[in-house]
Each structure stands twice: as C-alpha cells, then as structure tokens.
Amino acid sequence: MTFGETLRGYRQRRRLSQLDLALRANTTQRHLSFVESGRSTPGRDLVVRLATSLDLPLREQNGLLLAAGFAPLVSDSGPDGPELSAVRQALQEVLDGHRPYPAFVMNRHGDVLAVNDAMGVMTEGAAPELCQGRWNAYRMGLHPQGMAPRVRNLAHWSRHILGNLRAELTRNPDDRLAALVTELEGYAPPAADVPHLGFAVPLELASRQGDLRLLAMIATFTTAHDAAVTDLKLETFLPADPNTATRLRAAQPDRTLIQ
Numbered sequence: 001m002t003f004g005e006t007l008r009g010y011r012q013r014r015r016l017s018q019l020d021l022a023l024r025a026n027t028t029q030r031h032l033s034f035v036e037s038g039r040s041t042p043g044r045d046l047v048v049r050l051a052t053s054l055d056l057p058l059r060e061q062n063g064l065l066l067a068a069g070f071a072p073l074v075s076d077s078g079p080d081g082p083e084l085s086a087v088r089q090a091l092q093e094v095l096d097g098h099r100p101y102p103a104f105v106m107n108r109h110g111d112v113l114a115v116n117d118a119m120g121v122m123t124e125g126a127a128p129e130l131c132q133g134r135w136n137a138y139r140m141g142l143h144p145q146g147m148a149p150r151v152r153n154l155a156h157w158s159r160h161i162l163g164n165l166r167a168e169l170t171r172n173p174d175d176r177l178a179a180l181v182t183e184l185e186g187y188a189p190p191a192a193d194v195p196h197l198g199f200a201v202p203l204e205l206a207s208r209q210g211d212l213r214l215l216a217m218i219a220t221f222t223t224a225h226d227a228a229v230t231d232l233k234l235e236t237f238l239p240a241d242p243n244t245a246t247r248l249r250a251a252q253p254d255r256t257l258i259q
Contacts, residue, residue: 003047003067004036010054010064011036013170024053044070057108059227060172076227087229088114094234100252102214103236108168109176110138113232118252121207122147122237137235138165138180142187152204152211158188160201202240209247213240 001009011021018036022029026049034040042050047068051061062072077083095103095116102122104115111134123131127145130136140146142158151157165181203214214237221229239245 001067002038003042003064003069004038006064006067007050008036009173010056010060013173014054016054021050021053025049042068044068048073055171057172057227058225058230062227074225074227078228081228084226084228087232091232091234098236100248101237101239103234104137106137106233106235107231108174108233109180110136112137118248121209121212121248121251122205124208125150136180138184142184144187147205148187150206152206153202155189156201157203158184162188203237207247209251210243212244212247214238214244215240 011018016024018032019029022032025032025046027046031040035042035046044065047065047070048061051064051073056064058074059076062074062076065071065073075083091105092114095105095114099116099118102116102118104119105113107113113134123140123146126140126147127143130140130143130146138161141151141161142148142154148154162181162184165177165184169177169181203212203216205212205214217236217238219234219236221232239248
C-alpha cells in the first residue's frame with residue numbers, strides 16, 4: 001500500500017474530509033489531494049503534522065512515517081525491554097498500592113503484563129488455560145470458562161467491553177484486535193434490549209467472598225515517547241458500595257499472587 005493510500009485510509013476511518021484534515025495539518029486541500037493521489041511527495045514535517053492531526057497512536061505515527069520513507073518518530077522498545085525497567089517498576093508500585101482492590105496492566109490487545117495480588121477475586125474458578133502466561137483480560141471477562149458465569153450483569157458488561165473494543169478498532173484497525181472482537185462476540189449474550197446505564201457500568205461479580213460491585217477505571221500514558229509505553233493500560237477496580245469494600249479488605253490475606 002502506498003503512503004497516499006495509507007493516509008487516505010486513516011482519514012476516512014476518522015470521517016474527516018480532505019479539507020478538515022488539511023486545516024488541522026496547516027496545509028491546503030489541493031496539496032493534500034496531490035499527496036493522497038501520489039502526485040506530490042510530502043516532507044517529513046508534513047507527515048508528522050498529518051499523523052498528529054489524525055490523532056494516531058505513536059506506533060501508527062511511526063508506520064505512517066515509514067510508509068513515506070522516513071525514520072520513525074519515536075522508539076519502540078517493547079514491554080520487556082531494559083529501557084522500560086523504570087516504567088515497569090513504577091507500574092508495579094501503583095498495582096501494589098491499590099490493594100486490597102484488583103488492578104492489572106495490559107497492552108492494547110488485552111494481554112495482561114502485570115497484576116497485584118488482589119486479582120485472584122477476578123480469576124477464581126477460571127479454566128487454567130485462560131490464566132496461563134500472558135493471559136487475555138478481555139477473553140477472561142467474557143469466556144464461558146472465565147468470569148462470564150459469575151458476572152451477574154453479563155449483557156451490560158459484555159456490551160461495555162465490546163463497545164470500547166469496536167471503537168478502538170474503528171480508530172486504529174488491527175487484524176489481531178479484529179479477530180479478538182469476533183471471538184468475544186461469540187461469547188456475549190444478545191444485547192439488543194439492554195438499556196444504557198448512565199455514566200458508568202458496574203461489574204457485578206459473584207465471588208467466594210460474596211457478591212461484589214466494582215467500577216473499572218483505565219489510565220494510560222499520554223506524554224510517552226516510546227510506542228510500547230503508549231500501548232500500556234492500567235486498569236483498576238474500585239468498590240461501588242461499602243459491602244464490596246468490606247469484603248475485599250477482609251479477603252485480602254487469602255489471595256494468591258498470579259504469576
């Protein structure tokens with residue numbers, strides 16, 4: 001695929017006209033039209049402006065620069081690289097500090113990279129193969145051998161998960177994420193008549209400690225200068241009522257650290 005075709009694909013997926021993108025990137029619609037058709041070769045500065053105007057993640061910005069024949073904008077160390085040891089340590093401290101409530105770090109595909117020792121309440125009773133290695137948080141949440149049998153509001157919760165993933169897929173197409181969404185859709189119950197629940201969807205989860213109601217919060221690095229760091233998501237769960245808080249605090253000594 002040529003640079004122009006790649007650029008046009010990003011623009012159309014974001015439902016921007018050539019004029020919209022040209023104004024954002026401080027260029028003209030005519031010049032942008034020539035770039036997309038291959039009649040004009042953009043300079044590096046314009047490619048960077050186009051990438052940021054399209055609000056592309058750093059990894060996709062790198063890809064757009066490479067498609068235009070330029071070096072990547074930022075490094076991509078990988079989550080296990082020695083360059084990110086300080087980031088991993090900082091995240092683990094946040095995870096540990098969130099106890100007795102569950103928290104974990106995942107990448108954009110939902111692969112779990114680190115957890116705290118309160119996560120056992122989320123994975124209890126799950127099939128061993130769903131918890132091995134870098135298990136997938138989205139699959140764990142909706143798989144019939146994962147959390148799904150214990151989720152009291154599975155129709156709401158599955159729509160929440162799938163809605164977020166579909167939105168991400170629309171913004172930034174990815175074959176692996178698309179395959180995961182297709183898989184998860186096969187697990188989710190029909191949701192045609194499920195109403196919206198307002199500002200937040202609680203996770204209503206049965207557990208050995210009793211029924212829990214949890215609110216999920218996701219944090220990301222917005223000023224990172226490494227593509228691997230921008231892929232990281234810290235998901236934390238907070239009690240939605242006093243009973244949940246009490247049950248999680250009481251159960252903390254009995255939890256097992258997930259490797």
